[in-house]
Amino acid sequence: MKFSTVTNVGFALETYLIFVALQCLAAPIAIFLTRPEKVQRGDGSKVKIVLQDSWAAEMKELWKLSCRKDVLLLLPVFWASYFNQYEGNFEVYYFGVRARALIGLVSYIGTLLSSWLISRFLDYKKLCVKNRIMYSFYYVVIVHIIAWVYGWVVQSMYTANPPSLDWADKGFSRGLFVVILWEFSRQALQNWMYYMIATKTDNISELSRLSGILRGQESFSQAVSYGLNTKEWFGGRVPLAVNTILLGLAVVPTWLAIRDHEPIEHESNDESQTKARDEEETSVNSGEKADYIVKQAPVAE
Secondary structure, three states: OHHHHHHHHHHHHHHHHHHHHHHHHHHHHHOOOOOHHHOEOOOOOEOEOOOOOOHHHHHHHHHHHHOOHHHHHHHHHHHHHOOOOHHHHHHHHHEOHHHHHHHHHHHHHHHHHHHHHHHHHHOOOOOOHHHHHHHHHHHHHHHHHHHHHHHHHHHHHHHHOOOOEOOOOOOHHHHHHHHHHHHHHHHHHHHHHHHHHHOOOOEHHHHHHHHHHHHHHHHHHHHHHHHHOOOOOHHHHHHHHHHHHHHHHHHHHHHHHHHOOOOOOOOOHHHHHHHHHHHHHHHHHHHHHHHHHHHHOOOOO
16 A cells, blocks of 8 residues: 555656646747737738737736626626536546546547537538527527536436446446536537637737636636535535526626627638728729819819
């Protein structure tokens, strides 16, 4: 037992050293990234950058953005999206080591499938961006209802008669699908949220602030959720209840945010050049017309 403990500690230290090395390498590698102003999107449009003159100005812009109505309306859904840290406790309470390993593999496959499905729809060009956002929001709500109703049913069964399941045991698939549905619904919500905020601005500096504010709120909710899950609250019912309430409360503010949202769609270089050429021709024609009027006007005696 002593040897096993020492081995585990050594393995943990080696794992942390790998992460430290990756973080140290990140800064010099970032120097070789292409500068944002040189980046060109797939549709030919350029990345817009508006930098502030000082840190004080940057903090002022950050504060103004944090107080915006649409950002405040999105806070509940960003809190709720990552609040379900009970999933890990659920696996520990009711599954053995082998079963948890299999659940980890299969649930990530479900996550990838969820991300692929909603991303394909969000990139569907035959619908306008506003409709893609609205329809995918309804899809996310329906998926969450299915996942959480099923999760509550299985949790109630497990609370009444707690199992300890291996992958070969009868009833293993019931609990497995709870985790898969939770991961599936959460990934769909994550993809939708970040797609939506990406359509709020074509300025990469403002987009960085938006992402930072809302991702910070996710981290805050994760920290609170982890603290809540340090205790076995009535067989997991309290964490589930808190997360369910948060998800329910987030629906109306999120719908209000997308109802008033006017997505910004990027123009390709060809479209931008055509637009500029049309404006120039309009300006020239207006000028010629004005000159003609001046020439034809009678001279006052």
